[in-house]
Amino acid sequence: MLSAFPFQNLSKLCVHTITTKSWAIEVAADKYAKAGVKGITVWRDALAGRSPGQVGARIRDRGLEIVSLCRGGFFAGYTATERRAAIDENRRAIAEAKALGAPLIVLVCGAVPGQKLSESRKQIQEGIAAILPDCAAMEIKLAIEPLHPMYADSRSAINTLAQANDMCEALASPLVGVAVDVYHVWWDPALEAEIARCGRIGKIFAYHVCDWRTPTIDLLNDRGLMGEGCIPLRRIRSWVEAAGFSGFNEVEVFSNRLWAMNQDEYLQQIVRAYSEFV
Amino acid sequence: MLSAFPFQNLSKLCVHTITTKSWAIEVAADKYAKAGVKGITVWRDALAGRSPGQVGARIRDRGLEIVSLCRGGFFAGYTATERRAAIDENRRAIAEAKALGAPLIVLVCGAVPGQKLSESRKQIQEGIAAILPDCAAMEIKLAIEPLHPMYADSRSAINTLAQANDMCEALASPLVGVAVDVYHVWWDPALEAEIARCGRIGKIFAYHVCDWRTPTIDLLNDRGLMGEGCIPLRRIRSWVEAAGFSGFNEVEVFSNRLWAMNQDEYLQQIVRAYSEFV
Numbered sequence: 001m002l003s004a005f006p007f008q009n010l011s012k013l014c015v016h017t018i019t020t021k022s023w024a025i026e027v028a029a030d031k032y033a034k035a036g037v038k039g040i041t042v043w044r045d046a047l048a049g050r051s052p053g054q055v056g057a058r059i060r061d062r063g064l065e066i067v068s069l070c071r072g073g074f075f076a077g078y079t080a081t082e083r084r085a086a087i088d089e090n091r092r093a094i095a096e097a098k099a100l101g102a103p104l105i106v107l108v109c110g111a112v113p114g115q116k117l118s119e120s121r122k123q124i125q126e127g128i129a130a131i132l133p134d135c136a137a138m139e140i141k142l143a144i145e146p147l148h149p150m151y152a153d154s155r156s157a158i159n160t161l162a163q164a165n166d167m168c169e170a171l172a173s174p175l176v177g178v179a180v181d182v183y184h185v186w187w188d189p190a191l192e193a194e195i196a197r198c199g200r201i202g203k204i205f206a207y208h209v210c211d212w213r214t215p216t217i218d219l220l221n222d223r224g225l226m227g228e229g230c231i232p233l234r235r236i237r238s239w240v241e242a243a244g245f246s247g248f249n250e251v252e253v254f255s256n257r258l259w260a261m262n263q264d265e266y267l268q269q270i271v272r273a274y275s276e277f278v
Numbered sequence: 279m280l281s282a283f284p285f286q287n288l289s290k291l292c293v294h295t296i297t298t299k300s301w302a303i304e305v306a307a308d309k310y311a312k313a314g315v316k317g318i319t320v321w322r323d324a325l326a327g328r329s330p331g332q333v334g335a336r337i338r339d340r341g342l343e344i345v346s347l348c349r350g351g352f353f354a355g356y357t358a359t360e361r362r363a364a365i366d367e368n369r370r371a372i373a374e375a376k377a378l379g380a381p382l383i384v385l386v387c388g389a390v391p392g393q394k395l396s397e398s399r400k401q402i403q404e405g406i407a408a409i410l411p412d413c414a415a416m417e418i419k420l421a422i423e424p425l426h427p428m429y430a431d432s433r434s435a436i437n438t439l440a441q442a443n444d445m446c447e448a449l450a451s452p453l454v455g456v457a458v459d460v461y462h463v464w465w466d467p468a469l470e471a472e473i474a475r476c477g478r479i480g481k482i483f484a485y486h487v488c489d490w491r492t493p494t495i496d497l498l499n500d501r502g503l504m505g506e507g508c509i510p511l512r513r514i515r516s517w518v519e520a521a522g523f524s525g526f527n528e529v530e531v532f533s534n535r536l537w538a539m540n541q542d543e544y545l546q547q548i549v550r551a552y553s554e555f556v
Contacts, residue, residue: 113492113508117465150428152465153492153508159465187395187430187437214391214431216497230391230431 013274014039014067014248016208017046020263025055033062035267039248041068042100044093052099060101067248068104068143068179068206069097075127076110076120076157083123086110090131098138104205106143106179111157120157121167128171135175143179143205144168150219151184161185161194168203177205180240181252183212183223186231192239199243207240208252209233209278221254225269227277237278249278291552292317292345292526294486295324298541303333311340313545317526319346320378322371330377338379345526346382346421346457346484347375353405354388354398354435361401364388368409376416382483384421384457389435398435399445406449413453421457421483422446428497429462439463439472446481455483458518459530461490461501464509470517477521485518486530487511487556499532503547505555515556527556 015037017028025046032040040059047055059066072093077083090105097105109124111117128142135142146164147156158164164178178198185191198204211229216222226233237249251270258266293315295306303324310318318337325333337344350371355361368383375383387402389395406420413420424442425434436442442456456476463469476482489507494500504511515527529548536544 116510117467148428149426149465150494150497153490153494160467163467187427189395189438189441212431216428216431219428219494219497232394 010036010271010274011038012247012249013037013271014041014065014250015270016041016043016070016250016252018043018070019251019253019270020267021259023263025050026058029059029062029064031264031267033064035271037064037271039065039067039250041070041106041250041252042066042102043070044096047096047100052096056099056101065248066100066102067250068106069093069100069102070106071108072105072142073107073124073156074110075124076112076115077123078112078115083127087127087130090127091134094131094134094138094140097140103139104141104143106145106206108145108147109156109158111152111154113153117152117157121163124157125167125170128167128176132171132173132175141175141177141205143177145179145181145208146184148184160188160190161198162190165194165198165201165203168201177203179206179208180204181208181210182231182233182236183208183210186212186236191236195236195239195243199245202244204240204243204245205247206250207237207245207247208250209237210251210253211277218256221256223253223255225253225255225258226251226273233277249274288314288549288552289316290525290527291315291549292319292343292528293548294319294321294348294528294530296321296348297529297531297548298545299537301541303328304336307337307340307342309542309545311342313549315342315549317343317345317528319348319384319528319530320344320380321348322374325374325378330374334377334379343526344378344380345528346384347371347378347380348384349386350383350420351385351402351434352388353402354390354393355401356390356393361405365405365408368405369412372409372412372416372418375418381417382419382421384423384484386423386425387434387436389430389432391431395430395435399441402435403445403448406445406454410449410451410453419453419455419483421455423457423459423486424462426462438466438468439476440468443472443476443479443481446479455481457484457486458482459486459488460509460511460514461486461488464490464514469514473514473517473521477523480522482518482521482523483525484528485515485523485525486528487515488529488531489555496534499534501531501533503531503533503536504529504551511555527552
């Protein structure tokens with residue numbers, strides 16, 4: 001059935017390990033490669049108890065490109081102690097990315113309930129600045145991912161692409177860019193303009209796809225596979241590419257419903273949905 | 279217990295009937311008045327099978343001010359037939375508001391999955407323009423309520439206060455203003471500036487309060503009572519009042535958890551939370 005489908009070129013297809021989270025990373029690497037997937041973004045939980053270097057070697061041996069490590073960030077904290085711990089954790093992530101061979105870490109920047117969002121953004125900027133020397137030493141880039149406003153309470157105080165672009169400009173480092181995830185930004189009336197701006201300042205470091213289902217029954221784990229929802233995927237991709245981005249289209253889906261499926265069939269659906277809708 | 283609490287002045291406290299939705303409107307009016315609530319916003323479902331005129335008279339007899347009727351809108355539609363039906367439904371809402379004695383209708387403006395949000399906004403503007411003559415004839419105002427971006431798929435293509443202000447300016451009618459609901463807009467980095475703008479153009483017609491819980495477990499019906507979450511209620515109220523608003527603070531809470539409580543105790547909690555946190 002897979003082979004009967006007229007697939008588009010899959011050379012830009014990347015899958016996040018979280019998308020098929022029940023698979024051990026070795027299994028994921030094997031299955032992705034066999035299905036024609038070309039890139040993989042590794043979530044840190046998938047590395048638990050493993051040597052990142054050995055995992056990286058195995059992934060490359062299967063012909064997959066390691067696109068990024070997910071995820072760093074969470075720089076906001078009520079106390080200086082918490083914020084220092086977050087910076088230390090990010091340094092560990094940088095070392096992991098280096099050992100794995102991932103050139104980029106995606107940042108979920110952080111927020112803590114009840115703290116002013118502007119204060120959290122200040123802490124985020126300070127946190128990123130603090131780890132930039134480590135990034136430079138290890139040759140690892142960082143992608144600020146603006147998160148949907150429904151995550152402003154506890155996950156990120158950066159909720160629009162405009163804010164992510166602003167922070168890139170404030171940090172003014174060639175190592176800091178943006179991850180554009182359609183799930184978080186599709187609703188934004190400024191999206192086309194801010195993607196263009198992000199391109200002009202050379203900051204589109206990653207592009208993530210999935211879909212928004214109606215109704216959405218869970219704030220975290222009810223994302224749709226591409227084509228199952230209302231996000232104008234082709235239109236947004238055209239904006240991103242017009243802005244100069246030529247990297248992978250990364251499939252990042254958190255879904256209790258899809259995680260409960262047979263994951264081999266699900267991977268076939270991912271490849272098919274990528275071909276039809278991205 | 280209620281009387282032992284040092285309540286602040288409740289003269290600006292309004293409660294939406296949906297907040298205590300298991301109560302028939304007659305019961306709600308009696309209980310609200312007895313608890314010291316001064317205003318009521320009536321949801322249309324609460325009028326089912328009743329004469330709006332008689333309901334309005336009864337509410338006023340209890341000493342409550344009718345603040346608004348919730349809700350009109352839903353102007354976006356795939357077909358002209360659907361959009362005409364929405365306009366007709368809004369005309370019925372206007373007649374209901376007139377009979378009830380509500381001076382204002384709150385608009386959840388509408389969106390339909392897969393239709394461009396900019397197209398939905400065009401349809402919303404056309405829909406509001408179409409009913410303005412009815413509003414003028416009946417002396418009913420309209421409040422555009424920007425909805426949280428998590429409702430952009432199917433409830434509203436107006437997702438920021440800036441967009442609501444823009445639409446007010448485009449419609450340029452003294453009958454059209456904005457309902458600011460903290461749940462929808464608290465995260466917006468432009469909030470303070472857009473509240474000030476809304477005040478400058480004389481368009482803050484309503485102010486709704488509740489809270490954002492962490493974690494939020496349902497996209498629709500897991501709002502918090504004021505003080506249960508992370509929204510800076512006092513700060514936002516100060517912005518709204520600095521912008522010239524002097525109307526009611528309307529408690530609008532959708533919560534499966536709170537609806538399951540004893541509603542008499544819940545109403546006491548509402549009054550207490552209003553005193554402490556709004």
